[in-house]
Amino acid sequence: MSAARPPSESLSVALLGSGGAGVLTAGALVTEIAARSGWYGFITRSVGPQIRGGEAAALVRLATRPVGCMDGAFDLLLAIDWNNADRFAAEIPLTPESIVVGDPKSGTPPDYVTQSGARFVEIPLAEIAKGLDGGRANMLAVGIVLGLAGIPGDRGAEAIRKQLSGKGEDIVTAGVATLEAGIAQTEAIADTPQLAAPPASSGERWLITGNEATGLGAVRGGIRFAAAYPITPATEVLEWLAPALTTVGGTLVQAEDELASINMAIGASFGGKPALTATSGPGLALMIEALGLATAAEVPIVVVDVMRGGPSTGIPTKSEQSDLNIAIYGCHGDAPHVVVAPLSVADCVFTTQWAVHLAEMLQGPVLVLSDQFLGQTKAIIDRPADLSFMTRRSVAAEIDAAKPYHRYATGEGGISAMALPGTPDGQYTADGLTHTPRGTPSSRGEDHVAQLDKRRDKIESHDYGAHWAEIDGDGDTVILCWGSLSSACLEAAAKLRAEGVAVRTIALRLLAPLNTARLGEALAGARRVLIVEQTHSGQFRRHLQGHVAFPGEVDVLARPGPLPITPGEIADYVQKWRS
Amino acid sequence: MTEETKAAKNPVEDMATMLAYAHRIEVEAAERYAILADQMEIANNTELAALFRKMEKVEGKHADHIIEKAGPEGIPQFGPLDYRWEEGEGPETLDLTDIHYKMTAWHALQLALAAEKRAYTFFARLAKEAYDKDVQALAREFAEEEEEHIEFVMKEIKKYSAPEAGWDEDLDPPNHPD
Amino acid sequence: MSVTAEAPKRKASDYISDVKPVWCPGCGDYHVLLSLSRALAQMELEPENIAVVSGIGCSSRIPAYTNCYGFHGVHGRALPLAAGLKVARPELTVLVMSGDGDGFSIGGNHFLHACRRNVDLTYVVMDNRVYGLTKGQPSPTTEPDWDSALSPGGTGLRPFHPLVIALASGANFVARCFSGDVNGTARVLIEAIRHPGFSFVEILSPCVTFRPDEKQWKTLVHPAPVDPTDDPARAARRIMTDDGFNTGILYRGNRSPYRAPAASEPQDPGVLERKFVI
Structure with missing residues (x-):
């Protein structure tokens, strides 16, 4: 192991292989070990349409600070095999700086890999694994990644024990030995992209997916009833809530469809139990009529939409921000309701908790627009602070029998x-x-x-306080974004700042009602506003322009899924626009 | 014959129960006329609304009259389904499906007449078949009162003539509100 | 009958609100409202502990006419809304009132799953074999040759058999009533409310405006000649072979009602965070 390059603040790793090869487990272990060793980062995955088999990629980004988006290129790519690997060409960009590790006996790398100019390192993974007692190629891969990135393997045993609990201590022992063998394989490899040392421990950290964080935020906010109909990529919110609600004395009911799930939630909330359902675009489309009912009948409910590529069935396993229109404008009639969006995996906790508070407080539906990237990414985060909102639903507990009760009294x-x-x-x-x-x-x-x-x-007229947006930096160039893309925009702004460009980032958490007064203040002095969104048609831009007069030039960087918009792209766009 | 039909054939075995039944008959009739009056108000058939409201009051007075008759001992109270009627409900109630929003007083009085006749039949049978002589006597009194009601309604009917064919014609199609 | 020691706590009128129904004079649904109010009075339930949930249609207007808590929701979705309410508030008496279009057409899927789920609800469908509120279109229970503007010459479709479907889907109580039999219907409603699990009561309730022929139903209905059975196969055979005008309780099952998983002692949400800690 040697390190000619300066240590990096961030490192992106892709692990590739056929379904069954265990690359997703390997990626999870790399993340878990890095987490236990003090780093931040996340893992997300990309899989084929097959339920079993097919091809899979674990995409891991590790860093010295919390990160919330994919980087522009991968520093390491390790393939257990190359079957059908060309499908990941666009998702795993490589540069001549990248290192690619492959087994010479497991097929040939696809053209995009060979043409990238990346350095290729051959390691006979299958053969080495076979030679070890209980050795598996994916465990070997974990060791190789750790070795190349400069992450010590000493937290390997506890990570393996957590990931493979129940499979017996023999598996753990064999796993640790294989992992160490993997690290040993990297000792001779020079000039690898080493990760800079982690920050000194700063308190409790969590490893959590956005969907779990959403569930936790819901429970923290007081949700005690959920109705569920499975849909990718929202199912894990509901699966997490099922036992969690039971633990805290609540209930989850599986419904026959989304029409039923939202109506069940409305019924429970009418009865006084704070209620939620979670879905994705196609399910939200079915729920829209009842969303209007909750608005008109003034029943608090929270609907989480973990967005995926649309329209129609679209790309269920990929992220997009294209449900913005239906979320805000989907109801027939004039049906104003609140729409909020978490800005990161960690923020799923806060934003969902806030959504529960707003629904209960304002007696109507509140939509939470999460997305596949946030929902299914497992991130290393600092423990989200405990918050409590003091105001609750206004309940008429004692009613004067002499006067008729006016449920919908105005004023x-x-x-x-x-x-x-x-x-x-x-x-x-x-x-x-x-x-x-x-x-x-x-x-x-x-x-x-x-x-x-x-x-x-x-x-x-509700005072949404400072939660309506996160505002970062100063400067007459503004990047305006919402939800999941906030991390990429903030990172782009940091990059631009390092390049000497003063940039202000406004990341909206409250999408409807749009806080036009505060947004106007936040935009004061802006000469250029770049709107960044993951849609094809520029839904966010149109929403904003329907409400806000921008002070300077406006441009939009809008691209649909499935590929993420990276910080580098945003920074380059700003630089080009300025010149 | 099941226990229930046997009870329905002769549910009244004592004076207190006799009074309760007589009272319930008038209460149900009043309640039904109130529903009809409401319906006619909503349907804008003001003539019938007024007539049914009047009938509601008349039946209410009959009910009060029975309470007076019972004297200080009062009338035993039962739940609405504790009464056993041969025809399902109290004999003086009107079948709501016989109602039409353009119906006239003549129609309404025909229905009222039929209701009074059913009440008469109820009491007349008890006057003959009740086990208790006192109950028989009281039933006879009630039957006589119903005869008076029948005469009253018949007199009222004479004030109106049977409407011509096409009385229920509506120049507009039905509405569809939701 | 014996004289009760105490006077009844409740009168039927206690369950009726001051909102006057907009149903057509002559509509069978007036009878249903009356039956319901008598059943509730007879049971001496507190009006505030009852919720009446409905969808859209003439019959679904009923919640506002009662003096109970009500929910007049969207078309076809009364059952899941009611299930959510009952699971969240099991101590309430929850009644679902619907019609043949609302309940069997747009809400058909929920009907199947409500029977299966067996939440302790009472589901009353006022069946008049027509969409009344939209001016007379055929519903799932309409005869195939019934002529209408929307389906000239009739739909040609075999009518839906709600009682058999309820039975096959797992309803725990199945009955048919005729609206004109006010007290008979009220007695069945009491049984349905008392019976644990999902109780389904179809009430034949004539539409005098669009189906004046249904005024004849009062001459066609007759009480079921035999006692209710707890054998679904026997009940199904009876229901499938009867003339459609057989009234009374036709099936009384003994499945346990839906019970949501419950913690013996609810814990603080903080315990949920432990597994996230690195």
Whole structure:
């Protein structure tokens, strides 16, 4: 092992192989060992459409600080075999600086690898593994990656024990021996992209996926009922919640479809239990009618949309931000509701918790726009702070029998106290029909306008505080983004700053209602605004331009999935625009 | 014959129960006329709404009259389904499916007449078949009162003539509100 | 009958709100509202502990006419909404009121799964074999040759058999009633509410406006000649071979109602974080 290059603050590693070769487990182990050794980073995966078999890639990025997006190129690519590996050509960009490790007896690398100019290192993985007691090629790969990156293997045993718990101590012993053999294989390889030393320990850190973080945020926020219909890539939110809700005294019910799941959530919340469902684009499309019902009948619910490529079935396993339009504008009629988006894996905890608070507080649906990248990425994060929102749902606990109870009373900012079933003299009918303050169906213009005003006012007059966006840096060039792309934009801004360009980043967490006053303030003095989004049609730009007059020039970097938009791309775009 | 039909044939075995049944008959009739009055108000058939409202009041008075008759001992209270009627419900109730939103007073009074006749039949049978002589006597009194009601309704009907064919014609199609 | 020691706590009118129904005069649904109010009064349930959930259609207007908590939701989705409510608040009495279009057409899938799931709900479908609110289109229970503007000459489709489907899908209680038999229907509703699990009650409820022929139903209905069975095969045979006007409780099963998994002692959400710690 030698290190001619300066140590790097970030290192990207791809592990490739046929399904069954264990590359996803290997990637998870690399991440776990790096985490236990003090680094940050994340793992995400790319797989073929097959449920079993096929080809798989574990994409790991390790760094000395929390990172939330793919880098522009991979420093290391290790292939256990090359079967069908050309499908990853666009996802695993390589440069002449990259190192590629492959088994000479496991096929030939695809053209994109050989043409990249990357340095090729041959290691007979299968043969070496076969020679070890209980040796497996994927464990050997873990050792090779650790060795090349300069990550010590001493936390290997505990990581293997955690990942392979239940498979017996023999497996752990064999795994550790194989991992060490892998590290040994790298000793002779010169000039490898070493990772800089991790920061000194700064408190509790977690290894968590965005979907798990969303579930945790929901429970922290007070969700005690969830209704579930499986859909990629949202299922893990629901799978995490199933036992978690039971633990905290709540319930999850599996529904027959998304129409049922959202209606179950509405029913539970009508009964007073904070309720949630999670889905992805196709499911959200089915839920839209009930979303309008929750708006009109003023029932708090949280709907998490873990976005994937669309329209229609689209690309279920890849990220996109293209549900923005349906999330904000999907309902028929004028149906204002809150839409928020987490800015990182860690922020899934906060944003979902905030969403629960907003739904309960504002008595209506709140949509959380997560995406496949956030949801299915497992990241090393600092423990998210404990927060509690003091205000809860306004409940009419005691009702004066002498006066008729007005569930939908107007005035006082549009929020009216909600009677829960079981409360004497609070009986009312929650209704999707236009209604009077008492809830009686009405088709009169004055009732219609009064209730439309009420529902608009309550969400528009709410003080969303500082949570509406994260604002970073200063300068007359602004990068404006939302949700999952925030990490890439912040990293691009840091890169630009290092290149001497002052950049301000505004990452929106609150997408609807758009906080135009604060956004206007945040944009003050901007000469150039670059809107960055992962859509084909520029949905975010149109949403913004429908509400905000930008002070300077505006450009948009919009690209659909499945490929991520990287910090380098954004920084280059800004540089080109400026020159 | 099942226990239930046997009970329905002769559910009244004592004076208190007799009073409760007589009272319930009037209460159910009043309740039904109230529903009909509401329906006619919603349907904008004001003439019928007024007539049914009047009938509701009349039946309510009959019910009060029975309470007076019971005197200080009062009338035993039962749940709405504790009564056993041969025809399912109290004999003086109207079948709601016989109602039409353009119906006239003549139609309504025909239905009321039929209801009064059913009530008469109920009491007249008890007057003959009740086991208890006192119950028989009380039933006879009620039957006589129903006869008076029948006469009253018949007199009312004479004020109207049977409507011509096409009375239920509607120049507009039905609405579809939701 | 014996004189009760105490006067009943509740009158049927306690369960009726001051909102006047917009149903057509003559509609069978008025009878259903009356039956429901009598059943609830007879059971002496507190109105605030009852929730009436519905979808869209003439019959689905019923929640606002009751003095209970109500939810008038979207078309076809009353069952899942009610299931969510009942699972979240098991102590409530939850009634779902629907019609043949709402319940069997747009809500058909939920019907199957509500029967399967067996949540302790009472599902009442007022079946008039027509879409009334949209002015007379054929529903899943309409006869194949019933002529209408939307399906001239009839749909030619075999009518849906809700009772058999309920039975096959796992409903724990199956009954058919006729709206005109107010007290008979009320008695069945009481049994349905008391019976654990998912109870399905089809009430033949004539539409006098679009199906005036249904005024004849009162001459066609007759009580089921035999007692209810707990054998679904026998119940299915009876229901499939009857004339469609056989009323009463036709099946009373003994499946355990849906029970959500529950912790013996709820814990603080903090315990959930442990497995994330590196």
